[in-house]
Amino acid sequence: MEKWLVVLGIWAMCAACAVLFIRGATAGSDRRASVREGARAASRGSAGDTRAALND
Template sequence: MEKWLVILGIWAMCAACAVLFIRGATGASNRRSAEEERARAASRASPGDTRTALND
């Protein structure tokens, strides 16, 4: 019985890591579009604002 709990625990850990890895790998596309949106907003701003944004 204890052997099966260890095996089940290892499989559960692998499944949790796989889910977190896949979510992390696919979540970057949303962040990239948000960064592009900020870049477009900065390009419409005054030159002083653009310089400040580049320094950040």
């Protein structure tokens, strides 16, 4: 009986670590996507300013 409790405890610990790892990995990718969108908007704005300066 004690042996099964140890095995069950190890499996539960591995499952909990896997869930936390997956949640951490997916949360980071969402933040990076929003940062990239902000960077694209800034680069588009600066490109527009460059075009306006060239047309003047």
